[in-house]
Amino acid sequence: MRRALTFCGVLQMKKGFLFNYLIALVIILTLNFILPRLMPGDPLQAIYGCEAMIVMTPELKAELTRRFSLDMSLDRQFQSYIASLLRGDFGHSYFYNVPVSKVILGCFPWTILLVGLALFISTGLGVLAGVESGYRRGLPPDRFLLGLFMGLSGLPDFFIGILLLLVFGVSLGLVPLAGAVTPYSGQGTAAIVLDVLHHLALPLAALVLSRITAIYLLTRNTMITTLGENFIITARAKGCANHVIRYRHAGRNSLLPVVTAAGLQLSHLITGALFVEIVFSYPGLGTLLYNSLLTRDYPLLQGILLLATLTVLTVNFLVDIIYSKIDPRICYAH
């Protein structure tokens, strides 16, 4: 179908819309800046932890104080904090002894790959199953899908992960037990891609399975409501085929709450990924976060959290844009 001539979406609401995100961003940055400084004792101690303070030489301490502008007023400190963030300087990882940004960049792509794919696959499959199930409400296929997904939703993601690992990894030996790539095996792009997918399969499956029920139930529910609307009868009276009614008419309408939910669920997905990555020793942000917690690598921890919040913010922004494209009415709803 042809798009509407007026592409209202972003153009009309951009200003107010962007402004909201800007406020959220400023609040996040401020909190991130102010929390270590509110803690009792030396901000350096708060930032680097007690263990670090023991081995810290006075020279190093002076150097760090200068670097964080701790000897200056609070507003100058904030300025230099923002300036360093803009330079991509998230601080220095005490544990890895490299800049935080470098450590994070090493792991971030893996998490993006895992979480992004999980988001797409679970939403896609969930919507598909929800549409088909809602259309056949009360019939055997609907009851089967409903039972299956309700059962799955009872299992926590790490448990599904362990289960998958035991069955497919340990017993059947179909997939590797840990990691994201086989070290030193890379020759040829195709081989590398296959290797990555091979490693990705189980953690991805665990995340998708733990998340799909929510999307499925939401779609099915909206589908049932939408099928009772008058425009569905209009479509049937036009002589539309069943699959057209299911997807183009009812399905598209059922997509609206799903898109919102997908954006909201991203934060859950990130915490979900944390457990799953640990279970599969997947070298993503989750594993990194876990390690940084164990080693009390506070700068790294802060960097990861900041990145996670920024990601959630960005995705929500994207969802808002997508939403205004699939629902023309949203431009007028204020």
Added chain:
Amino acid sequence: MTVSYNGLPVLNDINLTLKKGESLSIIGESGAGKTTLGLSIMGLVEGSCSGEILFNGINIPGLQEEELRRLRGREMAMVFQNMGDALHPLYTVLDQVVEAISVHSRADGASLYKKALDLLISTGLDEKTANSYPHQISGGQKQRAMIAMAMANNPGVLILDEPTASLDAGTKAEIIAMLKNMAGDRITLMITHDISSAAIFSEKVAVLYGGRLVESGRTEEVFSNPRHPYTRGLIRSYPDLSTTKDLQGIPGRMNHGVTGCPFHPRCTQRIEICCRETPKPENVNGRVIACHRGGIVPVLEIRNLSKSFNTVKAVQNLDLTLYEGETLSLVGESGSGKTTLARTVMGLLNQDKGEIFLEGERVSGKTAKFYQRVQMVFQNPMESISHRMNVLQAVREPLDVNRNEGQDARKELVRRVLDEVELPGDDTFLNKYPHHLSGGEAQRVAIARALVLDPKIIIADEATSALDASVQAKILRLLMSIQEKRGLAIILITHDIALARKVSDRMAVMINGVIIEEGPSARVINNPEHDYTRNLIGYTRNGKI
């Protein structure tokens, strides 16, 4: 055809035939099954549908879903009630019309859009509106878009479900004119509760009640002369600019699953068989009526009646028919023979010639049975109630004459009927004598006396002319409400044509013992045929407040 939802019948024994080019309106109250009928024809009804719907020889309920799908939108299309969400909220109007065409054709994109746009423009929308989403356009524009969508494949059958509901008068008129223009030689079926739209749009009309057809026929005939009590009730409840009588409703409410005639719980002329058996629709001269009593019954027929006093011919060869539940005004100046007619009918005077029939039976002599059915209210209540009787005795007297109940039962009946005419039923009032009562009270007592036998006909001879306007208004409203409740037929004799206009369904103008003009009140008032009537209306107009 019979349609039921979960075993609960919604439509019963519907038989309709439409030829190419015919237009039919289905009218009835909400819940009568009108929309279900439309959906059944489209094969969209969710319940089970038995019987046959033949379209060009194809039986629709017997078709497979895929075959049905190919018919829908191409051979037969439906315009749905404009409920706000009959159009998909996420696609532009143009896209939705394009879809309606593309479902049934293989035309390429550009020509599809061109055709869809042309269709929308032909329904009076512009290009900008066509490219709008449903939430951006008005109700009337949505209705036009729905019509364009239904016309997309030039269907042979067009079903319109309340196409004018919730539209303003101007838009409504435009849309009806456009639809009439589009109808051409297709079969059009309009489902509506809007009688005026039905009257303009279609040549035939069918009245649906409780899932059954109760009356059908040519539109103007059905509307000018409704034969089924339900049709008359519908028309009486529907105001138009020529309506003269106050609006009257239909007592009770619609119930489904009624045994016998679906309308019998609300019908004022029901007899025993109506509760037991469903009436079969019968075709008399192109008019189909499903009623055990053959439609609204004539309760009183006067044929060729003459009465003269010596050389004065007070009533000459007069014919008059009074139907169940209607008010017939007999209008004329003093000395025109109105009262003589009333008294002759009541048997107070003997006719010289002619016959009177009560509910189909010839009246011969004064029988108790006749007076149980016909009662009279006279002009001067103070005179018509005996000075020597108190209220209780006066109202009870007809019971004493006609019935055998005990004293207590009679007293109870008196109290009930006094309550009905809005008089107190306590002992103080019952013991009052006529000279204790005001004019209005005395006339109510006289009406109570007439009503106590539960008659079918009341002849009111200048019954309110001695009363002041506000009491007159109250008493007439009282009579109208009893009419609505019980189906009372009233002959209102008056010289006041303005009053007659307000309360009567039909009017007969009398002069020198002859009825010179007779017809529906609205017609007589708005379009008088006789000079005398015209003058009478003219005099009344001059006295306008």
